[in-house]
Amino acid sequence: xxxxxxxxxLARIREAxxxxxxxKETPVPRDYVHSGGLDAAxxxxxxxxxxxxxxxxxxxxxxxxxxxxxxxxxQDRGWKHVIMAAGFPAAALPFGFEFRQEAEVxxxxxxxxxxxxxxxxxxxxxxxxxxxxxxxxxxxxxRRFTLLPDRHLCVVRAEQLVETVPxxxxxxxPFTNDPLTTISGPSATADIEMTRIRGVHGPRFLEVVLxx
Amino acid sequence: xxxxxxxTCYNDTLFPETGKAVVRLLERLGHSVDFPLQQTCxxxxxxxxxxxxxxLPLLRxxxxxxxxAEVICAPSSSCVAMMRDHYLKMAEASGDKALERxxxxxxxxxxxxxxxxxxxxxxxxxxxxxxxxxxxxASCHSLRSLxxxxxxxxxxxQVRGLELVELxxxxxxxxxxxxxxxxxxxxxAAMLSEKLKxxxxxxxxxCTAVDNSCLMHILGGLHRQRAGVSARHIAEILASTxxxxxx
Amino acid sequence: xxxxxxxxxxxxxxxxxxxxxxxxxxxxxxxRHATGVIQRKRxxxxxxxxxxxxxxxxxxxxxxxxxxxxxxxxxRFEAACVAAGGQVHWARDADEANAIVLALIRSQNASEVxxxxxxxxxxxxxxxxxxxxxxxPYETDLAELIVQMGEDRPSHxxxxxxxxxxxxxxxxxxxxxxxxxxGDRPEDLTAAARSYLREKFLRVPVAVCGANFLLADTGGVxxxxxxGNGRMCLTLPKTLIAIAGIEKVIPSFRDxxxxxxxxxxxxTGERMNPYNSIWTGVREGDGPHQFHVVLLDNGRSGILxxxxxxxxxxxxxxxxxxxxxxxxxxxxxxxxxxxxxxxxGAILTPQLQQMRHSQSLPxxxxxxxxxxxxxxxxxxxxxxxxxxRGRVVEQSGLSAEAIGMKAMAAVFSSARRLEAAQRxxxxxxxxxxxxxxxxxxxxxxxxxTAVRDLRAIPRQSFRQWWRERQHGR
Ligand code: SF4
Numbered sequence: 001x002x003x004x005x006x007x008x009x010l011a012r013i014r015e016a017x018x019x020x021x022x023x024k025e026t027p028v029p030r031d032y033v034h035s036g037g038l039d040a041a042x043x044x045x046x047x048x049x050x051x052x053x054x055x056x057x058x059x060x061x062x063x064x065x066x067x068x069x070x071x072x073x074x075q076d077r078g079w080k081h082v083i084m085a086a087g088f089p090a091a092a093l094p095f096g097f098e099f100r101q102e103a104e105v106x107x108x109x110x111x112x113x114x115x116x117x118x119x120x121x122x123x124x125x126x127x128x129x130x131x132x133x134x135x136x137x138x139x140x141x142x143r144r145f146t147l148l149p150d151r152h153l154c155v156v157r158a159e160q161l162v163e164t165v166p167x168x169x170x171x172x173x174p175f176t177n178d179p180l181t182t183i184s185g186p187s188a189t190a191d192i193e194m195t196r197i198r199g200v201h202g203p204r205f206l207e208v209v210l211x212x
Numbered sequence: 213x214x215x216x217x218x219x220t221c222y223n224d225t226l227f228p229e230t231g232k233a234v235v236r237l238l239e240r241l242g243h244s245v246d247f248p249l250q251q252t253c254x255x256x257x258x259x260x261x262x263x264x265x266x267x268l269p270l271l272r273x274x275x276x277x278x279x280x281a282e283v284i285c286a287p288s289s290s291c292v293a294m295m296r297d298h299y300l301k302m303a304e305a306s307g308d309k310a311l312e313r314x315x316x317x318x319x320x321x322x323x324x325x326x327x328x329x330x331x332x333x334x335x336x337x338x339x340x341x342x343x344x345x346x347x348x349x350a351s352c353h354s355l356r357s358l359x360x361x362x363x364x365x366x367x368x369x370q371v372r373g374l375e376l377v378e379l380x381x382x383x384x385x386x387x388x389x390x391x392x393x394x395x396x397x398x399x400x401a402a403m404l405s406e407k408l409k410x411x412x413x414x415x416x417x418x419c420t421a422v423d424n425s426c427l428m429h430i431l432g433g434l435h436r437q438r439a440g441v442s443a444r445h446i447a448e449i450l451a452s453t454x455x456x457x458x459x
Numbered sequence: 460x461x462x463x464x465x466x467x468x469x470x471x472x473x474x475x476x477x478x479x480x481x482x483x484x485x486x487x488x489x490x491r492h493a494t495g496v497i498q499r500k501r502x503x504x505x506x507x508x509x510x511x512x513x514x515x516x517x518x519x520x521x522x523x524x525x526x527x528x529x530x531x532x533x534x535r536f537e538a539a540c541v542a543a544g545g546q547v548h549w550a551r552d553a554d555e556a557n558a559i560v561l562a563l564i565r566s567q568n569a570s571e572v573x574x575x576x577x578x579x580x581x582x583x584x585x586x587x588x589x590x591x592x593x594x595x596p597y598e599t600d601l602a603e604l605i606v607q608m609g610e611d612r613p614s615h616x617x618x619x620x621x622x623x624x625x626x627x628x629x630x631x632x633x634x635x636x637x638x639x640x641x642g643d644r645p646e647d648l649t650a651a652a653r654s655y656l657r658e659k660f661l662r663v664p665v666a667v668c669g670a671n672f673l674l675a676d677t678g679g680v681x682x683x684x685x686x687g688n689g690r691m692c693l694t695l696p697k698t699l700i701a702i703a704g705i706e707k708v709i710p711s712f713r714d715x716x717x718x719x720x721x722x723x724x725x726x727t728g729e730r731m732n733p734y735n736s737i738w739t740g741v742r743e744g745d746g747p748h749q750f751h752v753v754l755l756d757n758g759r760s761g762i763l764x765x766x767x768x769x770x771x772x773x774x775x776x777x778x779x780x781x782x783x784x785x786x787x788x789x790x791x792x793x794x795x796x797x798x799x800x801x802x803x804g805a806i807l808t809p810q811l812q813q814m815r816h817s818q819s820l821p822x823x824x825x826x827x828x829x830x831x832x833x834x835x836x837x838x839x840x841x842x843x844x845x846x847x848r849g850r851v852v853e854q855s856g857l858s859a860e861a862i863g864m865k866a867m868a869a870v871f872s873s874a875r876r877l878e879a880a881q882r883x884x885x886x887x888x889x890x891x892x893x894x895x896x897x898x899x900x901x902x903x904x905x906x907x908t909a910v911r912d913l914r915a916i917p918r919q920s921f922r923q924w925w926r927e928r929q930h931g932r
Contacts, residue, residue: 006549009705009756013530016764021527028520032513032717050730107661107695127731134745142745143694143736147687169716176677176712177543179738179745182719184731187687191602191618192625192645193489194496200601200649201656202687202734221871224921225881226914231921247925253871258864260826262848266868273872297842356828385785389825396474396823397906402481402789403825404910432911435896 034170036126036163043125043163044210047156050128054185055198056206063211066155067094070117070209073153077207079114082153085145087137088119092155102145110148115207117153118146121175122168123161128184130154130208131168135178143179151205154183158212213333216246216281218274218322220288221253227424233451233458234287234325240451241338250277256294261391264302271302275314283332284318287325287447289422290390293357295322324354325447326422330363336370341454343373347416348446349407349430350382351423364422364446371449377414381406388429404433412439419443462758463553464582464811465612470796472819477794486622490614490791493621494782500728501779501833507730508720517717519837522773525675525709526763532675532708533754539678543740545750553583556755560585560667560700561592563751567698569594569665573656575682575689576600577669578616578776579702579755581798582811585667596667597659599688601652608635614792614800617726617778622791656688666692666747670703671775672718673752676711679739680752683722685732693736699747704755706772712737718775721835725777758811767846771806773836780830780840786823795820802830802840806847814850821847874922881920888916 038046048058061069071094074082084093086102093099099117100109110116118141121133132140146152162168172180187202198204215238219231235245255270274295278284286292296319303315329335348368354360368376387393387403407430411419419434421427424445431443444458452458470476480486505511525532537547550556564572572589574580574596586596586607598607602620606613609631613619620628629643632651641651668689672681680701682689693699709718715737723732741750763769781787781801792800797808797817805824809817821844830840855861870876891897897913899905907913919927 002548005551005555008551009549009754009760010530010533012756012760013533013705013763016760016769017527017529020764020766020769022766025524025527026520028524029513029516032510032517033508054733111657111661124731129731134742136744143690143738144745147690147694165720166716169713173713176674176679176737177739179736179742181690181737182731182735184729184733186733187685188733189601189649189686190727191600191605191620192623192628192648194493194618194621195645197645197649200653200686200688201599201660201691219921221877224877225884226916228917228919228921228924232924235925247922249922249926250874252874252877255871258868258871260845260848261864262821262845262850262852263861263864263868264845264849266864269868269872298845352825352827352829356832383829385825385827385829387785387825389827392822392825393907394903396477396786397909398474398481399477399786399789399823400825400906401910403785428914429911432907432913435912435914436898436910 032166033164034166036167038125038163040158043161044158044212047123047125047128047161048210050125051185051208054128056185056208058208058210060210060212066092066209066211070094070153071097073207073209079151081113083110083113083116085116085118085139085141088117088139102141107144107148110145113149115151115153116141116145116149117155119155120160122171123156124165124168125161125163127165130156130183131172132181132183133172133175133178134181135175143181146181146183147202150199150203151207152203153207153209155209155211158210213243214246214282215243215328216248216278216284218251218278218284218286218291219247220286220291223287223424226428227445230287230424230445230447233445233447234285237338237447237451238285241333241335246281248277254291254294256291257390259294259298268302268306271299271315272311275311275318278318279314281321283328284322285325285328286322287422287445288424289324289351289354289358289360290425292322292324293353295319297357324358324360324422326360326364326367327358329367336366338367338370338450340371340450340452341373342371342449342452342458344418345375345377345416346418346420346449347377347379347411347414348382349379349386349411349419349421349426351421351426352385354422355383360422367446367450368420374449377416379414380410386426386429388426390425393429404429408433408437408439411441416441420446420449422446460552461554462812463584464808465584465798467797467808468812468816470817473794473823474819476796477790480790480794485624486791487789489622489624491788493618494788497728498782501725501782504724504728504730514717514721515835515837518721518835519773521709521714521717522836526706526769526772529705529708529763532710533705535675536673536678536708539676540740540752541678543678545678545740545752548751548753550753550755550757552757556583556702556753556757557585557588559753560702561589561594563698563700564589564594564665567665569663571595571597571663572665572667573597573599573659573663573692573696574603574666575668575684575692576603576619577667577702578798579669579704580667581613582757583702583755585702597656597663599656599659599692601649601686604652604656605631608632612793613798615778615781616776616799622793660691660695664696665698665700666696667700667702668692670701670707671722672715673703673708674712675708677739679712679737681715681735681737683732683735685727685734687734690734690736693738694746697747698749700751700753702753702755704757705759722775722777725779725833725835758813761813762810768806768810768843770838771810771843773838774803774807775836777835779833779835783829783833785827785829786825795823806840806843809847814847814854818851821851878920878922884916885918
């Protein structure tokens with residue numbers, strides 16, 4: 001019966017197309033904007049502005065100061081139980097803190113921890129988006145890793161930041177076998193009277209560290 | 213210029229003063245106006261209600277009557293939109309190649325009144341005088357099919373004595389929609405009530421538009437409410453002068 | 460095969476269904492507010508992109524191209540999805556789809572499922588079928604949860620509970636979640652849903668989702684959402700079942716660069732919605748062990764066979780046409796009696812049912828064109844509405860209306876007859892005219908004069924004046 005359903009549907013589609021296709025096939029016009037025109041500084045500025053509009057916090061630092069910046073953040077926020085994504089570079093983490101490894105934790109640990117730390121694959125300035133590629137050992141976590149906790153600290157390197165959506169998809173194309181998640185600000189809903197509420201099921205706090 | 217008037221069936225029957233105003237206006241601007249008495253209706257009501265077959269003879273009739281006209285002017289954006297949006301498709305579907313060709317040749321010569329004035333004749337100041345507070349309703353077809361933009365407003369701004377007040381939600385439908393108002397009278401009434409509120413909020417004496425169909429609807433509501441606001445086609449305002457004011 | 464779109468076949472005609480809704484001042488306020496907010500935000504963020512029109516043109520062309528080769532793209536999607544460890548099922552109609560989903564759930568010995576908002580499953584009536592089969596579905600999208608707990612119907616394809624305000628939601632949650640002290644701030648209500656559902660996400664073994672896009676080249680699926688309930692359902696349960704209309708396939712992963720710009724801006728007025736998930740098949744150690752896609756026809760191939768109306772299948776369910784529609788603004792979604800409300804519902808619902816039901820819907824529009832203007836995939840909804848009216852007229856045969864319309868057409872096809880009719884009307888209207896106005900009319904025009912006057916027909920038509928003037932010269 002299953003094979004029959006498939007054949008019938010395909011036959012109906014073919015019949016319909018024979019009857020109702022009009023005109024010649026023309027190529028898809030792709031004259032929309034592919035790459036943006038901003039220089040690096042304005043691109044970063046735009047990205048930061050967009051993230052803040054989503055209620056995400058942003059800290060900017062130099063590459064050499066990444067570990068200490070993360071240290072100060074954790075200190076300030078009082079986050080003690082922090083878990084790092086598998087493959088996240090240990091050198092980017094500050095001394096004097098204890099980080100648990102992704103591999104050793106259960107869902108309940110993720111649920112209960114103070115925060116998780118990941119990197120990302122690409123970030124998009126125009127939309128204030130971060131794209132995670134959930135490959136093994138990429139330092140970006142599995143999908144649930146950045147979902148169950150209440151806080152997500154994400155390190156974005158300036159060279160990962162593009163301006164437009166098409167630029168990001170061009171970079172992602174080789175990795176379509178890996179699950180991808182785009183994140184634009186903390187989880188939110190506006191289902192009740194169009195009032196935006198932060199943090200329904202995903203993390204309520206998105207903390208971005210932009211490394212120049 | 214010799215301008216051939218397509219008055220449209222409901223202006224002919226229900227709003228003759230609009231037609232008279234168009235004639236007066238165009239003649240005042242130095243053009244001669246011609247009115248082929250054989251003309252009837254563009255077929256919009258039939259076509260939009262689902263009687264597409266019945267609309268086809270009306271297309272044929274229109275093409276027949278206006279075949280030789282150089283410049284055709286219609287004081288109704290919805291009728292012009294009917295022609296521009298559907299005539300070619302209808303002619304094509306009829307399988308009549310001659311009709312298809314004639315329609316294609318005719319369509320570029322059909323203009324809505326304000327289009328004719330602004331685009332074809334290059335005018336914004338038509339020398340009108342109309343000392344009243346007026347608000348302008350942008351009818352759906354004028355806005356989204358003909359894309360008239362602010363052409364009617366540009367004409368109104370040059371009218372001496374006229375105080376133009378902006379209508380809120382200017383791009384929102386008044387709820388007429390041809391047979392929609394008959395088939396869905398209650399929803400149409402709800403839409404109208406919002407439009408009336410916006411009109412009354414302007415404290416205008418007169419609401420104008422490029423379509424008498426919408427104005428008939430809006431005026432019908434205003435009159436029922438005894439709102440003391442009238443409605444008048446833009447042609448009548450543009451035709452009005454100090455010597456011969458519109459009443 | 461029996462095509463079903465929710466309960467649309469039993470729904471009363473639009474003009475009748477609208478009546479009680481027009482009376483509901485609370486509902487109308489809620490609908491006006493919600494659609495107004497999204498509309499303004501949409502205009503703002505769509506206006507921000509200088510290439511908005513180019514993106515619309517590209518999206519429309521991609522969809523056209525896909526439909527032209529729909530059979531090939533579906534087969535390509537199937538092959539790629541299977542190669543990545545997924546399983547693909549084909550369903551001719553709603554019942555077949557529901558049966559497949561139920562069988563898959565039973566094979567996991569599950570008695571509960573968590574669900575991401577999917578209009579397609581509302582179309583097939585999946586929840587009812589699951590309940591009948593002993594499986595309890597939990598809706599996890601906040602709005603869908605409100606609708607489910609309130610035993611209500613969705614009234615908008617993106618914001619299904621927009622007809623409810625905070626205190627109405629509070630009442631539902633208080634009763635159904637057993638939280639008598641619950642406050643009515645949106646924060647409180649959202650927090651209540653969060654803790655109610657988190658336990659379900661961690662426990663329930665099967666999830667059901669829809670799909671925003673199926674990617675033919677990679678076999679991938681893309682889901683667009685805001686709350687994170689989607690990601691929960693996509694990654695925590697062991698088994699994931701996606702139910703998707705056959706028109707959801709697009710040729711390639713790269714095409715997302717177009718749609719993911721258009722969809723969020725059109726749907727919620729955001730530059731990007733909080734989460735998009737894109738995945739292919741199953742992935743060891745991350746997400747479900749089993750992944751199924753049910754490809755649903757349910758009348759779609761019939762729409763494809765109509766040259767003028769097949770553009771209906773371009774729809775990406777952004778809801779922009781609902782928010783822009785002045786008719787929807789008055790009634791909200793329930794008047795349409797279908798899963799799909801608003802302008803898209805008015806063309807999709809009757810077509811899915813082969814024009815056998817919901818014939819009042821193509822007339823539930825003033826043809827103002829606001830829907831076409833905002834549609835990110837450029838569906839010319841007014842054009843399709845008119846075309847479908849033609850099909851309704853064809854089917855209705857010689858009704859009283861048709862006889863009247865034919866008579867009018869005969870009058871309009873000759874100037875002599877038109878003039879005769881004008882004279883007849885000028886003379887014959889007197890019983891209804893007082894002081895130059897008609898205040899009440901009988902029959903089908905009574906609705907007009909219920910709230911509007913009609914100016915009496917002037918004694919002289921334009922053509923009579925013109926003739927007089929020519930003679931006088
Ligand atoms: S028809 Fe267009 S505007 Fe309406 S929901 Fe579909 S894609 Fe959006």
